[in-house]
Amino acid sequence: xxxxxxxxxxxxxxxxxxxxxxxxxxxxxxxxxxxxxxxxxxxxxxxxxxxxxxxxxxxxxxxxxxxxxxxxxxxxxxxxxxxxxxxxxxxxxxxxxxxxxxxxxxxxxxxxxxxxxxxxxxxxxxxxxxxxxxxxxxxxxxxxxxxxxxxxxxxxxxxxxxxxxxxxxxxxxxxxxxxxxxxxxxxxxxxxxxxxxxxxxxxxxxxxxxxxxxxxxxxxxxxxxxxxxxxxxxxxxxxxxxxxxxxxxxxxxxxxxxxxxxxxxxxxxxxxxxxx
Numbered sequence: 425x426x427x428x429x430x431x432x433x434x435x436x437x438x439x440x441x442x443x444x445x446x447x448x449x450x451x452x453x454x455x456x457x458x459x460x461x462x463x464x465x466x467x468x469x470x471x472x473x474x475x476x477x478x479x480x481x482x483x484x485x486x487x488x489x490x491x492x493x494x495x496x497x498x499x500x501x502x503x504x505x506x507x508x509x510x511x512x513x514x515x516x517x518x519x520x521x522x523x524x525x526x527x528x529x530x531x532x533x534x535x536x537x538x539x540x541x542x543x544x545x546x547x548x549x550x551x552x553x554x555x556x557x558x559x560x561x562x563x564x565x566x567x568x569x570x571x572x573x574x575x576x577x578x579x580x581x582x583x584x585x586x587x588x589x590x591x592x593x594x595x596x597x598x599x600x601x602x603x604x605x606x607x608x609x610x611x612x613x614x615x616x617x618x619x620x621x622x623x624x625x626x627x628x629x630x631x632x633x634x635x636x637x638x639x640x641x642x643x644x645x646x647x648x649x650x651x652x653x654x655x656x657x658x659x660x661x662x663x664x665x666x667x668x669x670x671x672x673x674x675x676x677x678x679x680x681x682x683x684x685x686x687x688x689x690x691x692x693x694x695x696x697x698x699x700x
Contacts, residue, residue, distance in 0.1 A: 487527040490515055491552055491592070493541060493583065494560035496534035497599050502657025503667040510600055510637075510662070511560060513671035518678060529554065537566040538579035545583060549590040555689070557587040562599040563616040564660050567609050573619055580623045584632060591689045593631040595678075596624040598638035600670035601645070603652055603659045605638070614638075630690045633681055640673045641666075 492498055492511055500509020507513055508530075515526040529552050533540065538561055541548075549557070559580065566576050580596075587594045598617040605613050617638045624634050645652065655666035662670060 487525045488556065489527050489529060489552060489554040490556045490558055490595075491529045491548060491554035492532050492558045492560060493545065493548075494532040494558075494599075495536050495562050495565050496532070497562045497602070497661055498532035498558075498560040498597075499530065499534055500667065501534060502661040502663050504664045507664065507667065510667040510670035510674065511558060511597070513667060514674045514678065517671065517675045518682075521675070521679065532560065535565060537561070537569055537571055538576055538583075539571065541583075542579075546586055549586060549592065553590070554587075554592045556595055557583070557592045558595045558597060559583055559587075559620075560597040560599065561620070562602075562660075563613050563620075564602075564604055564609060567612050567616065573616065576616065577619055577623050580620045581626075584624060584627060588627075588629065588631060591691075593633065593689055594624070595633045595635060596620065597635045597674065600637055600662045600666055601641045601652060601655075602661055602666075603656045605642075606652055608659075635674055635677045635681070637670050637674050637677075640677070641670055644669065644673065 494511075498509065498511055500507065500512060503509045503513075508516075508528075511532075512528055512530070515528050519525045529548075531541070531544075531548055561580075563576075584594050584596070598621065604610075617636070621634055621636060624632050644650075645655070655662050655669060657663035657666065
């Protein structure tokens with residue numbers, strides 16, 4: 425699947441096509457009355473590395489290992505199963521458009537909040553030795569569970585600190601918008617995304633990158649006079665259109681900010697573990 429995608433994208437030579445090439449347009453589904461994080465759904469089985477992926481000896485010895493943490497949107501729910509979600513789409517495109525090959529280790533867990541990986545996260549860092557950790561919590565689980573903002577921010581700070589202590593660069597990605605971003609959690613989710621950006625920025629570390637997909641997607645819809653309806657899979661998740669748009673915005677941002685030719689960790693006295 426990925427090879428045909430790569431060939432097509434190289435033929436067109438356009439970034440947007442690298443994102444959208446394999447996409448089959450779908451109509452947005454009606455919002456579910458069941459809380460979406462816990463609704464029955466088929467988990468996309470796209471080209472991302474499985475949770476049982478070997479920690480060493482990856483297929484491509486030169487590949488950049490990317491560890492993703494987050495919940496169901498980061499995992500790709502409501503995307504076309506073969507695409508794997510906006511993050512997988514984005515790193516597939518980056519592997520096409522840059523000299524770097526990205527190997528994704530997807531540890532996003534549907535229905536989970538920031539507190540749920542405390543017992544696993546450091547083990548993942550030790551086992552997979554990622555070059556990048558992508559922190560991509562959607563925030564809706566934590567808002568529904570009434571996780572205090574201070575606790576949420578503390579976990580984001582700890583996750584960034586641990587990644588840096590393991591010499592992994594950090595990519596903080598705010599979540600794509602959903603219907604809930606405009607309704608139930610319109611104010612709260614915006615505040616949560618703003619807050620986690622402030623946490624990441626407070627490190628003042630060249631190994632910490634922030635990509636604000638949440639605000640960029642809102643701005644895109646507003647500028648093009650579009651509603652969320654065409655991009656939502658249910659109340660909490662984007663559909664394939666939404667994942668594709670989020671991936672395109674993310675790739676555009678990564679192409680301008682990441683050292684795409686040779687991403688490396690920059691040693692810094694700030695890259696120390698802190699307690700939370």
